[in-house]
Amino acid sequence: MITSIQGVLAAATPLSAVIELNGLGYEVHIPVTTAERLPAIGATVKLHTHVVYREDAQTLYGFATLEDRDFFRLLIDHVSGVGPKLATSIMSKLSVASLESAIRSGDLALLAKSPGIGKKTAERLIVELRGKIGPGPTGTGISSPAGDAAVGRDAAPPSGSGRSADAVKALVALGYKAADADEAVRRAALALGAGATTEQLIKSALA
Numbered sequence: 001m002i003t004s005i006q007g008v009l010a011a012a013t014p015l016s017a018v019i020e021l022n023g024l025g026y027e028v029h030i031p032v033t034t035a036e037r038l039p040a041i042g043a044t045v046k047l048h049t050h051v052v053y054r055e056d057a058q059t060l061y062g063f064a065t066l067e068d069r070d071f072f073r074l075l076i077d078h079v080s081g082v083g084p085k086l087a088t089s090i091m092s093k094l095s096v097a098s099l100e101s102a103i104r105s106g107d108l109a110l111l112a113k114s115p116g117i118g119k120k121t122a123e124r125l126i127v128e129l130r131g132k133i134g135p136g137p138t139g140t141g142i143s144s145p146a147g148d149a150a151v152g153r154d155a156a157p158p159s160g161s162g163r164s165a166d167a168v169k170a171l172v173a174l175g176y177k178a179a180d181a182d183e184a185v186r187r188a189a190l191a192l193g194a195g196a197t198t199e200q201l202i203k204s205a206l207a
Contacts, residue, residue, distance in 0.1 A: 005062065006046035012038050015088070017062065019045060028062035029084075032092035036186060037064045052084050061088065071096045071133075079128050081121065089116040093179040094168075095186055099125075100133050101165035110169075113178040164189055167201035181205070 005028065007021030014035045017028045028047060039045055047062030048069040061084060063069040068091065075087040082090070090099070093114045102110040103126050111122035164185050171181035188204035189196060196204075 002049050002051050002060065004046060004048050005060070006044065009039060009041055009043055009045040012041065015092070017045070017047070019047070019062075026060060028060045029088060030062050031068070031088050033095055033186065034062065034064040034068065036190065059084065068096055071099065074129055074132055075125075078132060079121075079124050081124065086116070086121075090114070090121075093117070094182045095164060097162070097165040098168045098178070098182045098185075101162075101169070102126075103129050103133055106130070110172060110178050115179055163196065163198045163201060166198045167205065170198070170202050171205060 005019055005021065005026060007019040007026070009017060010020045010025055011018040012035060014032050015030060017030055017035070017038060019026050019028060028049065030047070034047070047064065048066050049063070050061045050069055050072060052059045052061065061072065063072060072084075072087050072091060075082050075090065076084055093116055094102075094111075098110075101107070106126050108119070108122050108126060111117055111125055112119045114122075117125070167185045167188070168178070168181045171184060172178055176184070184205035185201055188201045192200055192204055
């Protein structure tokens with residue numbers, strides 16, 4: 001099992017990255033939330049990975065943090081009807097912090113508003129994952145310090161921040177769509193860094 005890959009970032013799109021290692025170029029499928037943290041082309045990058053084996057293909061999925069990778073595994077292993085492509089889509093719309101917070105609180109409305117999820121899938125996420133993500137903002141049980149998500153020198157802090165989840169909820173309460181609120185908070189976290197408070201995240205996201 002390939003659990004991580006580190007090499008030179010040769011190319012990137014919002015949903016994929018090509019990492020060159022020992023003369024080979026590895027195509028890695030990634031969610032948008034990981035693409036946002038990639039360094040510049042030509043820089044060294046490390047992604048935590050999961051390999052999906054099929055009879056006719058082997059597909060590599062990569063994530064900025066162990067927390068993100070493990071949440072992806074929860075989705076594909078425990079939620080009926082959710083495969084790797086849909087899991088990647090779900091994680092492209094909302095950060096793991098927002099997803100876990102919504103699942104933990106049973107916030108069907110927040111999940112269902114996200115493109116690519118829908119009401120039925122949202123219900124399955126809540127029913128099948130609520131008991132598996134734990135009580136806290138890093139419910140997958142993975143602590144991801146800054147050095148663990150080695151996606152570049154300017155990488156964002158791990159997405160499992162309770163402050164980020166609270167900021168997203170505040171924006172949704174103000175009328176933002178869930179996906180738009182989550183994206184705005186992710187960008188604010190990139191700009192402000194790991195020490196940003198909920199209030200600072202909200203203010204920056206609204207600017």
